Amino acid sequence: MDAVTLAILKGRLEQIADEMDATLFRTAFNPIIAEAHDASHGIYDAVTGETLVQGKSGLPIFVGVMAFAVKAVINKVEQEGNLHEGDVFIFNDPYDGGTHLSDFRLVKPIFRNGTVFCYLASVGHWHDVGGNVPGNYNPEARECFQEGMLIPPVKLFEAGVMKQDIVDILSANSRLPNSLYGDLNGQINALDLGHERLHALLDEYSENTVLEALTTLRGRAEQMMRDHLLTLGPANISVEDYLDNDGVDDVPLKLALDMTISDDGSLVMDFSRSSEACAGPVNISRSTTIAASYVALKHIFTDVPANAGVLTPVTFIIPEDSFLSVKSPKPVGGYTETILRLIDVVFQSFQHVAPEKVNGCAYGTINALSLAGHRKNGSRWVMFSFFGGGHGGHPEGDGLNHGNAPISTATIPPLEILEAAYPVQFTQWALRPDSGGAGEYRGGLGAIYEIELLEEEATAFLFGERGKFAPQGVVGGGEGAKNIFSYDSDDDGAGRKYPPLTSKITGIPLKKGQRVRLETPGGGGYGDADRRSGERSEYDLEQGYVTQVK
Numbered sequence: 001m002d003a004v005t006l007a008i009l010k011g012r013l014e015q016i017a018d019e020m021d022a023t024l025f026r027t028a029f030n031p032i033i034a035e036a037h038d039a040s041h042g043i044y045d046a047v048t049g050e051t052l053v054q055g056k057s058g059l060p061i062f063v064g065v066m067a068f069a070v071k072a073v074i075n076k077v078e079q080e081g082n083l084h085e086g087d088v089f090i091f092n093d094p095y096d097g098g099t100h101l102s103d104f105r106l107v108k109p110i111f112r113n114g115t116v117f118c119y120l121a122s123v124g125h126w127h128d129v130g131g132n133v134p135g136n137y138n139p140e141a142r143e144c145f146q147e148g149m150l151i152p153p154v155k156l157f158e159a160g161v162m163k164q165d166i167v168d169i170l171s172a173n174s175r176l177p178n179s180l181y182g183d184l185n186g187q188i189n190a191l192d193l194g195h196e197r198l199h200a201l202l203d204e205y206s207e208n209t210v211l212e213a214l215t216t217l218r219g220r221a222e223q224m225m226r227d228h229l230l231t232l233g234p235a236n237i238s239v240e241d242y243l244d245n246d247g248v249d250d251v252p253l254k255l256a257l258d259m260t261i262s263d264d265g266s267l268v269m270d271f272s273r274s275s276e277a278c279a280g281p282v283n284i285s286r287s288t289t290i291a292a293s294y295v296a297l298k299h300i301f302t303d304v305p306a307n308a309g310v311l312t313p314v315t316f317i318i319p320e321d322s323f324l325s326v327k328s329p330k331p332v333g334g335y336t337e338t339i340l341r342l343i344d345v346v347f348q349s350f351q352h353v354a355p356e357k358v359n360g361c362a363y364g365t366i367n368a369l370s371l372a373g374h375r376k377n378g379s380r381w382v383m384f385s386f387f388g389g390g391h392g393g394h395p396e397g398d399g400l401n402h403g404n405a406p407i408s409t410a411t412i413p414p415l416e417i418l419e420a421a422y423p424v425q426f427t428q429w430a431l432r433p434d435s436g437g438a439g440e441y442r443g444g445l446g447a448i449y450e451i452e453l454l455e456e457e458a459t460a461f462l463f464g465e466r467g468k469f470a471p472q473g474v475v476g477g478g479e480g481a482k483n484i485f486s487y488d489s490d491d492d493g494a495g496r497k498y499p500p501l502t503s504k505i506t507g508i509p510l511k512k513g514q515r516v517r518l519e520t521p522g523g524g525g526y527g528d529a530d531r532r533s534g535e536r537s538e539y540d541l542e543q544g545y546v547t548q549v550k
Contacts, residue, residue: 001212009205009213010305016197017041017055020122020190025057027189029182030127031421032384035413039124041190043198044070046109046116050308052214059408060298060306061339062123064291066105067308069097070119073107076153085111086160088191091153092129094144094332095285101129101148101333102136104184106156108191110198112207120194122187126180128382130173131333132506135370135384137463139247139504141281141331149173150328156188175372175380214307221309226265228301229313232353233261239348240273241341241361244468246280246323247334247504252468253278253323255338257345261353269293270317277323281331281463282338289324290316292339295407296346300357336366336386337465339407344472347392351474360392360399360443360473360524362406365465365483365503367518371424371451371510373458381455383422387518388412390436390444390480392471393526398536399444400523401431401545423455432481432519434546437470439477439525440532445545446481446520453510460487460508466521467502477525488514 020041028034040058042051049071051064072093077083089107094100106122131148132138141147149170156166167184171177202210240256256273277283284292294311297304304310318325324342326332344361351358366386374380391400404410415426428450437443462485470479487508489497496517499505508516540546 001216006213006216009210010217012201013043013053014056016194016201017043017053018057019197020194021055021057023190023193024122024124024186027182027186028124029179031413031417032127033124033183033186035411035417036386037410038408039122040066041120041122041194042066044119044121046118047074049074049119052118052307054306057409059410060295061099061291061407062103064294065097065099065287066121066123068287069105070107070121072097073119073153083109083116084159086157087155088157088188089153090156090166091151093150093152095326095328096152097287098285099288100335101131101144101150102126106187106191108195110195112202117202117207120191120198122190124183124187126174126183127384128175128179133370133461134175134372134382135368135461136333137368137370137384137461138281138333138506139463140506141333142248142279143329144331145329147281147331147333175382217305218307218309221305221307222312224304225301225310226313228304229261229267230263230265233265234263235261235353237349237352239345241345241348241472242469243282243337243341244465244503245501246278246282247463247501248280249278250501253282255341255345257349259349266313266315268315268317271322271324272317272319274322274324276321277326277330281333283323283326283330283332284335284338285332286318286325288335288339289318289342292342292407293346296343299343299406300350300354334463336368336405336407337463340364340405340465343406347474348472355475356395358474359394360437360439360477360526361471361480362391362403362523363389363446363466363480363521364471365389365521366405367483367520368463369516369518370461371422371453371458373455375423375455381422383418383424385413385418387447387449387520389446389520390522392474392523393437393439393441393443393477395526398442399436401445402447403444423453425452425454426450427452427515431545432522433544435481435522436545437473437478437480437523437525438529439473440527440529441525442532442540443471443473443477443480443523443525446522449518450515452515453512456512458510460510460516461506462499462504464503471521471524473524473526475526476528478529480522480524483521484519485517487516
């Protein structure tokens with residue numbers, strides 16, 4: 001295929017996925033999708049389910065996992081048959097191509113001349129899907145049934161006709177059925193638009209031409225990844241980092257990576273030394289581990305096209321008894337915290353062979369905070385959001401202050417949106433001085449959030465991390481500050497209190513005027529702090545980023 005045609009088709013295919021992203025972001029009812037962009041879309045292989053094209057505005061972790069989700073639908077169709085044009089499957093099974101129960105997937109086959117050409121898929125984080133904790137981040141869950149409803153792959157549409165009973169079941173299991181209805185229809189609309197755009201492209205260029213382009217793009221991604229690895233290898237590297245605890249037992253969990261780069265351009269990522277499956281909800285499935293590794297590699301090798309070819313040279317070793325490869329009914333609601341740590345160990349590993357490509361570790365937690373209660377008129381409200389922190393210093397400069405987690409391109413919901421939607425006010429939303437790790441290039445600053453309740457009473461829940469183990473620097477850089485959460489309490493005149501498990505807690509009773517406070521971690525530094533220029537250090541002091549020059 002000539003280079004011009006290939007470039008045109010690459011852009012057209014990516015535009016389809018991007019338009020699907022935009023359609024959902026503009027129509028979803030839930031701020032976590034509409035404002036924070038906690039969703040994603042892609043185009044997937046008709047036989048293997050592998051990623052062909054991903055949208056650039058959603059969460060990359062979703063696109064990696066969705067290949068397994070589409071394969072789950074393909075397997076179901078192979079076993080049961082009965083696939084029609086106009087079918088759409090819906091499910092949130094975290095063990096079969098999923099992440100956690102909040103993330104609902106819609107998968108739609110695209111037919112051409114009576115056969116499936118490819119699949120389109122949409123995933124979005126719904127606001128509430130039942131379970132013990134409003135917003136579904138339950139740090140004390142011991143099985144998935146305490147985290148929300150679990151839906152296996154079922155048909156939402158059959159031959160183009162919606163099955164209303166499925167929608168009724170979903171709505172009945174949510175504290176916020178109107179939000180669910182809006183998000184579901186936003187995803188349906190995104191798939192409809194993708195269907196229309198893809199057929200228009202195929203009509204213009206033909207199925208064979210588009211398939212040739214997709215095959216070429218995959219082959220190029222594989223070759224580029226191999227070329228990168230060839231310049232780095234051979235090498236054997238071992239790294240480990242830790243999670244605070246699993247929310248149930250106050251015992252650290254080890255996430256260890258033994259990485260081997262061979263002289264044939266292949267990579268082995270061995271997670272065998274990691275902790276076994278745990279009681280609490282920081283477990284993840286094998287598919288999620290592979291998807292998070294894909295995201296980490298894409299952070300390092302930024303020029304490689306984002307499709308399944310990236311992982312062709314990579315072999316994964318993940319023991320079945322590991323907390324990185326669990327099966328039902330192990331709880332997985334806090335998967336975000338674990339995949340962030342996985343990205344950290346990949347960064348720490350590659351600093352030994354590609355220091356010019358890695359960042360210091362980012363703040364390493366989404367700090368999933370929810371407040372819930374009832375308004376004076378009896379209606380229920382649930383504020384769920386995630387919060388930012390510092391990114392790691394990097395070879396070209398200081399880390400980003402108050403960024404979002406590196407598992408995504410999502411944004412932090414603006415305080416104006418949260419205050420307009422819920423009975424709360426932010427009494428502080430500020431950068432956290434002295435939180436970035438020292439280095440030739442300093443880690444970015446974390447943030448301070450303080451939230452006051454305006455209703456008569458509510459209950460708060462937090463699922464966080466990095467309260468005991470700070471974000472690490474690379475190439476000699478220093479640690480970022482640890483996570484700190486506190487809250488007002490009337491218990492025994494205690495005043496301000498801190499969670500017994502440091503970063504995780506459920507069922508905090510709040511009264512009107514009481515506050516919760518997050519002080520989020522900064523990023524790890526890059527390089528030896530003794531090499532930092534005096535000009536940069538003085539600027540930090542002038543801006544209030546640090547309180548003293550060390």
